[in-house]
Amino acid sequence: MNFFSAPALTRRASGLAWLGLAAALAAPALAQAQDKYPSRVIKVIVPFPAGTAPDVMARFWGERLSKALGQGVVVDNKPGASTIVGTQQFVAAPADGYTLLYTASGTVSINPFAYKKLPYQVADLVPVIQTLSIPLVVSVANASPYKTLSDLIKDAKDHPNKVSYASYGVATAPHVSMAYLANSANISLNHVPYKDGGLNDIVGGAVDTAFSPIADVLQFIKTGRVRALAVSSKTRLESLPQVPTVGEMFPGFEGDSWHGVFALKGTPQAAIDQIAAASQKIVASDEYKKYLSSMGLVPIGGTPEQFAAVVQADSKRWVGVIKNNNISLD
Known part of the structure; x- marks a missing residue:
């Protein structure tokens, strides 16, 4: 038995076509909503014990980053072996922007030259922002x-x-x-x-x-x-x-340490840019400056490119000192 007349079938086919078109138009918007960063909790690995200066500063920054991005930010302390333990765990994480590293200068500008072998490559760590300087x-x-x-x-x-x-x-x-x-x-x-x-x-x-x-x-x-x-x-x-x-006394001498945030190589640039922009607002705030001044620390901030230049300059300085003084660790 023919349940549908020809006009009815035409109307039904037309309706299905419109549904298909609507679904096709909605798909990019749905994908964009699903891919919006961040859509879940961000973990920040701190390769220092709880209660140390890097841990305290990472938590202060992380609380404000959470508010800025509208997602949770969880600090995960992974101390050991001059930041090597935590950094090794960081580089093993997916490069999706949901695992960051908050560390001090030695991780990238001293360890690579003092240790004979490292379970990470500095090239795998992407500078996001230098949060502060430690005179x-x-x-x-x-x-x-x-x-x-x-x-x-x-x-x-x-x-x-x-x-x-x-x-x-x-x-x-x-x-x-x-x-x-x-x-x-x-x-x-x-x-x-x-x-x-x-x-x-x-x-x-x-x-x-x-x-x-x-x-x-x-x-x-x-x-x-x-x-x-x-x-x-x-x-x-x-x-x-x-x-x-x-x-x-010795012109050109500079020896400050620092703290900074790193993403993993391969992390989407949009995620890096978003973290950097939100972090820059935090570092530039009066609240952050006041908090640091009580400890004599100096807020820095800047772009990822500026932070990368700091890492490069530090590395150039310390590799010479380490070689000249035969500083070496297994």
Whole structure:
């Protein structure tokens, strides 16, 4: 039995055609909605223990990034082996913009030259934004006979390898920065590695000096337990305006560390651009500047290209220092 007349069949076919056309027109919009970044939680790997400066700063930035992007941002601490453990896990993740790395300068500008083998390639880490700079401070105990950097250098020249300095360990930023200063001044110093940076032993006089991160040492300076002799930055710091830069004695010297955000090679450029733009607004905010100023840290920001140039310049500087001082780790 013929249930449909010819006109009815024509109308039905016409309706189906319109449905097909509507579906075809809707498909790109649906795909675009599904592909909109970010559509789920972003994980940020921090290759440092909880409670350390990189962890604290990553969480501060991450909370504000979450608000800006309208998605959750979860910090995942993966400490170990001078950031190698966490970075290795990062490079094993999909390059989709949902796993980021928040780390310090040593990951990309020291480790590749100090370690004989690494489970990651710097080329696989795409710079997104430099969040901040960490000035280092040449500091001594308040009772130290060294009143100026010149005093320390003169004693080191008169007594090679006698003047001792603390650091967080071999191939850390305080270690290579002090080695850089020693090379610049043509002096020989005695390196004493500490797990905690050794500030308490500086105060107690067990070790002579250190090139300490400002966030560690600023309160020691303010309370009079430590005297600042010089800072590693290009210019004097707002937090320590009376303290000269090392560069005032040795032009061109710069030894700051930094924090930054990286994406994985192959991550869609649109995702990188979105994270960078949102992060730039965070770094430029008065809230961020005020938070950093309490620790002596310096907000930086800028474009991914500017951050890439910083990584390149740092790498060029530290590879020379590491080779000149035979700094090596397995």
